[in-house]
Amino acid sequence: MTPGSWASRPERKEMVELLATPAAWPAILLGRAQAADPTDLDAAVRDGAFDGLRRAIRDLGATATIAEIASSGLRGRGGAGYPAAEKWRTAVSIEAPRRYAVANGYGADPACHTDRTLLVRDPFAIVEGLAIAAFAIGASEAFIAVRAEDTDVVAALATAIGEATEAGFLGPDVLGSGRDVFMSVRPVQGAYMLGEETVLLKALEGKRGQPEQRPPYPAQRGLLGMPTVVNNVQTLAAVPWIIRNGAAAFAATGDPASPGTVLVQLRTPGGDGIAEVPLGTPLGEVIALGASLPAGRSLQAILVGGPSGGLLPPAALDTPYTFAALRAAGAHLGSGSIVVVDDRTDLVELVGVLTRFCSSEACGKSIPCRIGTKRLAELVARREDGLARPTDDVLGQDLAADIVASALCDHERLATLPYTSGMRYFASAFDCASRPEPAATEAPR
Amino acid sequence: MNDETFLMSLIPGLGIAKGMALTLHRFFEPKVTIKYPEVTSEIIPKSRGRLQLLYDEWGSLKCETCFQCAQACPIECIDMGGMDTRGRFHVHWGPPETYGERREESALRRSGRPVPDPAFVTFAAVDLSGLDAILESFDHDPAQMLLILEATQAAYGYLPVAALKRISEKTGAWYAMIYGTASFYSHLRFEPAQAVHQAAAVDVHRPSETSYLTALDAALGRDAGQLGQPARA
Numbered sequence: 262m263t264p265g266s267w268a269s270r271p272e273r274k275e276m277v278e279l280l281a282t283p284a285a286w287p288a289i290l291l292g293r294a295q296a297a298d299p300t301d302l303d304a305a306v307r308d309g310a311f312d313g314l315r316r317a318i319r320d321l322g323a324t325a326t327i328a329e330i331a332s333s334g335l336r337g338r339g340g341a342g343y344p345a346a347e348k349w350r351t352a353v354s355i356e357a358p359r360r361y362a363v364a365n366g367y368g369a370d371p372a373c374h375t376d377r378t379l380l381v382r383d384p385f386a387i388v389e390g391l392a393i394a395a396f397a398i399g400a401s402e403a404f405i406a407v408r409a410e411d412t413d414v415v416a417a418l419a420t421a422i423g424e425a426t427e428a429g430f431l432g433p434d435v436l437g438s439g440r441d442v443f444m445s446v447r448p449v450q451g452a453y454m455l456g457e458e459t460v461l462l463k464a465l466e467g468k469r470g471q472p473e474q475r476p477p478y479p480a481q482r483g484l485l486g487m488p489t490v491v492n493n494v495q496t497l498a499a500v501p502w503i504i505r506n507g508a509a510a511f512a513a514t515g516d517p518a519s520p521g522t523v524l525v526q527l528r529t530p531g532g533d534g535i536a537e538v539p540l541g542t543p544l545g546e547v548i549a550l551g552a553s554l555p556a557g558r559s560l561q562a563i564l565v566g567g568p569s570g571g572l573l574p575p576a577a578l579d580t581p582y583t584f585a586a587l588r589a590a591g592a593h594l595g596s597g598s599i600v601v602v603d604d605r606t607d608l609v610e611l612v613g614v615l616t617r618f619c620s621s622e623a624c625g626k627s628i629p630c631r632i633g634t635k636r637l638a639e640l641v642a643r644r645e646d647g648l649a650r651p652t653d654d655v656l657g658q659d660l661a662a663d664i665v666a667s668a669l670c671d672h673e674r675l676a677t678l679p680y681t682s683g684m685r686y687f688a689s690a691f692d693c694a695s696r697p698e699p700a701a702t703e704a705p706r
Numbered sequence: 707m708n709d710e711t712f713l714m715s716l717i718p719g720l721g722i723a724k725g726m727a728l729t730l731h732r733f734f735e736p737k738v739t740i741k742y743p744e745v746t747s748e749i750i751p752k753s754r755g756r757l758q759l760l761y762d763e764w765g766s767l768k769c770e771t772c773f774q775c776a777q778a779c780p781i782e783c784i785d786m787g788g789m790d791t792r793g794r795f796h797v798h799w800g801p802p803e804t805y806g807e808r809r810e811e812s813a814l815r816r817s818g819r820p821v822p823d824p825a826f827v828t829f830a831a832v833d834l835s836g837l838d839a840i841l842e843s844f845d846h847d848p849a850q851m852l853l854i855l856e857a858t859q860a861a862y863g864y865l866p867v868a869a870l871k872r873i874s875e876k877t878g879a880w881y882a883m884i885y886g887t888a889s890f891y892s893h894l895r896f897e898p899a900q901a902v903h904q905a906a907a908v909d910v911h912r913p914s915e916t917s918y919l920t921a922l923d924a925a926l927g928r929d930a931g932q933l934g935q936p937a938r939a
């Protein structure tokens with residue numbers, strides 16, 4: 262391998278620390294996170310690993326397993342919050358010679374390391390969750406897709422899968438169920454869009470990574486045309502816990518409409534940290550887990566959801582951290598990233614950075630994606646330079662609405678959020694009259 | 707032929723009568739003149755009009771050679787041929803057999819380049835025996851294309867055109883399809899690593915991620931590289 266070849270790059274070394282959380286908060290995802298060696302199968306089994314798989318196969322069977330997940334109310338952690346059991350039922354309801362189960366561990370947001378932290382600290386939770394999903398939908402092949410740059414994740418998963426196979430939790434005739442579950446790691450790299458499920462499946466098929474129109478959803482027609490369940494790794498890691506402790510115990514945690522916990526990465530002026538947070542916790546309480554602002558600084562805004570997140574004002578601190586409440590406020594759960602923005606930040610510049618990133622990562626397949634996001638980025642750039650045109654307010658509004666209405670995939674829709682939420686809550690900061698005078702020599706962007 | 711159509715075919719002159727009926731119908735139809743452009747005629751929703759490659763206001767071609775249109779065209783009437791963005795080699799849509807070569811030539815003529823194109827024929831020769839072993843190990847399976855391309859890049863340092871052609875030939879995947887895949891993922895490249903790439907080799911993010919993280923931290927007033935520090939000061 263030559264120097265500079267991407268495949269030979271060193272692993273993404275940064276590991277973000279876990280934050281201390283109140284003792285009353287349940288530890289569903291990070292219960293085994295403090296294990297000395299996360300890839301030690303015996304130690305993990307002593308801590309309950311693969312109890313869920315055993316119970317799903319021996320006591321419940323496929324249909325009752327799906328019913329148990331349904332009554333737990335588990336929603337997908339990949340961003341959209343779609344009920345996990347419904348996706349599984351769709352895949353089962355379709356006659357097909359084969360089905361596939363895929364764990365989405367790509368972690369598209371480069372500033373958010375939640376999925377990667379889970380994968381490194383408890384690979385068996387994902388292996389077991391995916392095995393249960395595969396068993397429940399009758400898939401004999403399952404893949405865990407992760408970032409190729411994260412060589413430590415790839416190695417941990419390869420070890421975990423190897424050990425689980427040797428112990429009979431994976432492979433032919435799993436735990437005497439008569440069903441095969443062959444699992445493998447699939448390292449992918451080279452595009453932000455790989456996080457989107459249809460793009461991820463394209464990459465697994467060796468194709469150009471552009472999204473497909475949905476419906477048909479992957480659960481109906483996915484990998485190689487077969488029904489495919491794609492779930493986020495946090496969704497899957499909650500599955501064994503639910504089977505082991507019962508759906509009612511899970512439904513009692515978090516928010517009634519979206520039970521359970523999610524991993525959140527706080528990014529504050531003082532540093533970063535990851536915490537497992539019950540859904541429904543008010544934003545203010547989540548932020549309080551991290552470092553307080555530097556002396557003399559005040560909270561200006563909170564960016565919730567990653568590069569395509571929404572900017573919320575300090576008044577929104579009591580918004581519960583749930584899929585529905587965040588969408589209503591103009592943000593989204595997204596990658597689980599929460600960025601604390603203090604009063605030093607130029608919000609227009611921040612929106613510019615986010616919109617430009619979303620635009621440059623758009624795949625180019627559809628017009629809202631290829632041209633719409635580009636025009637939006639140009640519009641924000643004009644504002645940054647204090648050169649907004651009188652028509653830009655209306656143009657921006659129309660453009661964002663058109664992108665949302667005509668988008669092919671969710672990326673374009675969400676890419677409008679930084680701008681629309683900024684205009685919604687911080688209109689005065691976006692007013693050109695309040696912007697610094699443009700330098701005389703600067704050419705218009 | 708079902709029974710009914712068979713019986714109809716026995717009636718002599720029926721076809722002629724049907725044809726004449728249509729002709730007469732059209733003949734006596736009221737004539738319509740649409741006063742375009744004052745009046746615009748109704749266009750069926752799927753009409754895309756005349757296909758044309760457009761430039762944006764900065765003068766760059768809007769087409770980014772994604773081959774979506776060629777892929778979608780049911781009768782393969784859309785063929786795109788041209789130089790890649792760095793002007794180094796040809797891409798075109800079409801099957802890899804000889805017919806493809808002819809289309810390649812016609813594409814060259816249409817894009818106003820000499821035939822044969824010197825830029826097209828003078829690729830550095832590469833020893834393809836290593837590639838054949840790679841293809842063998844992936845069973846020449848086009849569904850493994852990303853892994854094949856990654857292995858090829860690991861062996862050669864980049865994806866030589868000759869190698870892409872060989873992959874196309876051996877897997878049966880169209881050259882343009884392979885090019886479309888290879889040009890999408892930012893870790894795959896078509897030329898030997900440049901100094902920029904080498905400088906970036908210590909970096910673990912894609913270049914666009916690095917610049918995003920740097921810009922994000924700058925906007926937030928944080929020092930770059932603060933990621934990973936505990937939030938509790």
Ligand SMILES: Cc1cc2nc3c(=O)[nH]c(=O)nc-3n(C[C@H](O)[C@H](O)[C@H](O)COP(=O)(O)O)c2cc1C
Nearest residue numbers: 337338339365368369456457458492493496671672
């Ligand atoms: C631009 C974009 C990026 C995404 N990135 C991720 C990602 O990094 N990880 C993830 O699990 N889901 C991501 N998703 C969501 C997936 O498409 C998909 O909905 C999810 O993996 C399904 O799992 P769930 O039902 O468990 O949430 C992304 C979606 C979009 C539109």
Ligand code: SF4
Nearest residue numbers: 769770771772773775
């Ligand atoms: S190749 Fe892609 S960008 Fe170019 S004309 Fe066809 S569809 Fe449009």
Ligand code: FES
Nearest residue numbers: 624625630669670
């Ligand atoms: S990003 Fe291109 S279609 Fe959604």
